[in-house]
Amino acid sequence: MSVVTSVPDRRFPLPPEPGLTPAEVVARAEAIAPTLVGRQAETEQRTFYAQDTHEEFTRAGFYRILVPRRYGGYEFGVGTFLRVSIALARGCPSTGWMYLFGAAHALAVATLFDERAQAELFAAGDFICPATVAPSGTAERAQDGHWVLNGTWGYCSGAPYATHFLGHTLVPGGEGEPPAPLMFVVPRGQWRRLDDWGRQLGLKGSGSHSIVVEDGRVPDHFTLRAHLSQLTVTEGTPGRVLHDNPEYGGGPLSFMLFELGALAVGMAKGALDTYEDLMRTKRTSFFPIVPRTEDPDYQSKYGEATGMIATAEAALLEGVRQWSETSAQGAAAFTREREMRLATISREVVRLCWRAVEGHLFPTAGSSSVRHGERIERVWRDMSMLHSHAGVGTFLTSLANRELARARFGVG
CATH class of the missing domain: 2.40.110.10 (Butyryl-CoA Dehydrogenase, subunit A, domain 2)
Known part of the structure; x- marks a missing residue:
């Protein structure tokens, strides 16, 4: 690990909005999210979000949330980043997914690479870097x-x-x-x-x-x-020293898995938004014919799903808090066992969100509301696709359990 001398703040390049706060950047995402709902069909047809959306994200500072201050970023941390991602996925799952997996890897680069590499890679300020873990080529x-x-x-x-x-x-x-x-x-x-x-x-x-x-x-x-999935940070990282920020010394694998939990929460909240609209605008199919808001069965389904999604979001945010707290305790605190315990939180987040959508919202929304292109139908498809991601379908489902037990009991 390179020895890094401290650099005065006055030598850091300023980001586009030096006074921007984490709360403001999250508020921007929450304001943008509703505008994404009506553009979901065109986003799917294009296969990526529009140029003007990209430019709006750039102006909002979204691509600099995890970029270190040293390189003109905002360095707002993982909690802010995941809240922004939840908001965007709530408006459009595809947009949230594309944004998150493009912007998230600033954290890995700022954590793992040395000063020379970071200075060159972050030179432009905005950093969008998709990643794959399957070796190829x-x-x-x-x-x-x-x-x-x-x-x-x-x-x-x-x-x-x-x-x-x-x-x-x-x-x-x-x-x-x-x-x-x-x-x-x-x-x-x-x-x-x-x-x-x-x-x-x-x-x-x-x-x-x-x-x-x-x-x-x-x-x-x-x-x-x-x-990336096998790296240990218990002996320290270049980023922890270079940036004097413990979050650039946290476990990269557990953070990557929290990303999946954040997307699941955002998608499920979008489905719940639509279900609430249906509750207000549609009536029951069987007697007594009343607004769905007055029907005990719909009330029960809505309340059950709401509680599950709220619990999932609370678990995610608590897991992120634990991630940051563990990072702050020092490099040695982020053991493999700790990483796997945090990973299992994200697994349960995904499961709760899926059960809420697949078990309560989708079946009772009504067939007219799950036609191709309808919002709940799209969320159901997108969350089904999420389960095919190796992080959910393979790692969180089985590997994380075994790795946690092996680490706990010292089994090689």
Whole structure:
């Protein structure tokens, strides 16, 4: 880990709005979210959110929430970032998904890479960097020390407006050892986006296109001999020292899994918004014919779903608080066991939100309200698609449980 000397605040570049506060940036997201509802169909057709939406997010400061102050960011922290993401996903799940997975990896870069790499990667201030964890492609070391990358990486949510891409590949290990992961960050000029998204069941507008790198050259300091999901931070990180901020020393895996919980909460809140509108505007199908707001069964379904979603959001925010608190306790506090305990919170958040939508809101909304393109139908599709994400369908469902037990009981 590099030794970093302190740099006076006066040497930091100022962000576009130096006086902006976390509360104000969350309020901006909550104000923008309702405008996204009516644009969901066009977002799905385009397969990513519109240029004017991107420009609005830029002006609002959303792409700098996790960027360190040292590089002209706001450094508002993970709690603010996830609240913004919840608000946007509530308005449009695809937009929230694309935004979150584009902007989130500023935290990983600011945590894990050294000062030289960060100064170059964050030079533009706004940072949009989709990432994939599945190794693909190839990397070969050139004579000048650079890495030459070739390959295609799928599911790069956030690709349309991205400034960078974070990916993984495998490189030869030591003698007699299996191939080892190599994590790398590639600037936009070194890759191109394929037009291959939008035919999936849900999240059709999430900008989750594939990225192709052909003879891309990245310097060695843009790489780490590691996999993002397996990194330990218990011995400290470059970011914790460089930025004097413990959140740049927190567990990257548990934060990534909280991202999925935040999206689930936002989507479920959007479904509940629509169900409330249906309660106010529609009547029962069986006698006595009354407004749904007056029917005990609809009242029960609405109340049950509301409580489940509120509990999920409360658990998520408490989990994020614990994440930040653990970060502040020092590098040694963020053990693998701690990471997995936090991960299981996000698992239960996703489960609660899904049960609320799939078990209570979707079945009773009425067939006319779940036609293709209706808001609850879209949320149901998008949340179904969320369950196909490896973080939910594989890691949180099974791997996290086993890793937690092994860490707790010291089983290798």
